[in-house]
Amino acid sequence: MFELIRKQPLRYVQICRDLFEQGSFQAKTKQINASARLRQESKGDLQMGQADWLVLATLRDAENLLFPVDPDAPEIMRNLSGMTKSWGMKGWVREILGYERVKYDHTYLLGDVGALRNAAQVIETGGVAFMLVTADGLLGQATPRKEELPVALPNHWITLISNVAIQKGTFGQHDSGHVSFDVFTWAKKMHVDAGEGPFERFLWGIVTGQAT
Numbered sequence: 001m002f003e004l005i006r007k008q009p010l011r012y013v014q015i016c017r018d019l020f021e022q023g024s025f026q027a028k029t030k031q032i033n034a035s036a037r038l039r040q041e042s043k044g045d046l047q048m049g050q051a052d053w054l055v056l057a058t059l060r061d062a063e064n065l066l067f068p069v070d071p072d073a074p075e076i077m078r079n080l081s082g083m084t085k086s087w088g089m090k091g092w093v094r095e096i097l098g099y100e101r102v103k104y105d106h107t108y109l110l111g112d113v114g115a116l117r118n119a120a121q122v123i124e125t126g127g128v129a130f131m132l133v134t135a136d137g138l139l140g141q142a143t144p145r146k147e148e149l150p151v152a153l154p155n156h157w158i159t160l161i162s163n164v165a166i167q168k169g170t171f172g173q174h175d176s177g178h179v180s181f182d183v184f185t186w187a188k189k190m191h192v193d194a195g196e197g198p199f200e201r202f203l204w205g206i207v208t209g210q211a212t
Contacts, residue, residue: 001056002159002184003128004096015096016051019058027095030066034058059092060084067091074106077154077204084157089130089207097128099209112200113166116179119206120164127210129160131183137202138192139185154204158185169196 005012018025024033038061046053069078070087077085084092086104093102105115119129133139135156161182169177175197183190194202 001052007097007128012055015055019054028098030095032058032062032066032095035061059096063088063091066095080154083155086132086205086207089132089157093128093130093207093209097209099127100212101127101210103208105206105208107200107203107205112203113177113179113196115203115206116164116181116199117166119160119208120181122208122210123160123162123164125210127208129209130207131158131160132156132204132206133158134202134204137198138194139190152201156185158183158190160206161189163191175200 001012004015015025019034023039024031026032034057038057041057048056063084067085067088067090070085073086090102090104093099105118107115119131123129132154133156134152134154137152139156139158161184164181165179167178169175175195177196178194179196179199180191180193183192
């Protein structure tokens with residue numbers, strides 16, 4: 001939603017208007033409908049603007065119907081509940097943001113630093129990048145020690161914005177590198193500064209989208 005408003009504000013307004021007036025809107029290739037059940041619900045006490053709730057609730061409600069499970073995704077991703085999966089994020093990047101070239105970089109294939117480097121190149125050319133992370137580990141006030149976070153699980157998507165800096169580690173010294181970058185999450189901009197070890201532990205993958 002952040003990238004939609006930032007890059008295509010008029011489209012965001014049109015989506016909100018269509019949902020309010022018709023209960024649906026046309027995405028890139030699909031018609032997105034708000035279910036009758038959802039239209040009768042109240043947004044309750046969520047700390048969110050009504051227009052944002054209108055769109056986000058519709059997308060979340062429709063996601064499982066629109067995007068089938070990716071059988072090649074890691075088992076941990078297929079089994080997680082209550083969050084947008086990588087294949088759903090790829091689908092929204094295509095359908096809502098309209099990008100043609102969309103992919104998910106698994107960190108166990110490219111490596112975490114390699115995936116971040118690719119994402120930096122994408123956003124420098126006008127694309128978007130969304131990182132799947134363990135929020136408590138990567139975005140906390142202090143990076144938890146391994147004994148404090150014995151099991152790290154993917155649980156949060158953040159938007160990579162800019163200022164990506166990668167410092168290579170010293171040869172022969174494992175996890176001695178360093179990364180930093182700016183992201184948007186929880187309705188605000190944040191700066192992430194992490195050692196290579198924690199970064200690799202708490203990053204799970206990156207979805208990118210490019211125009212061509």
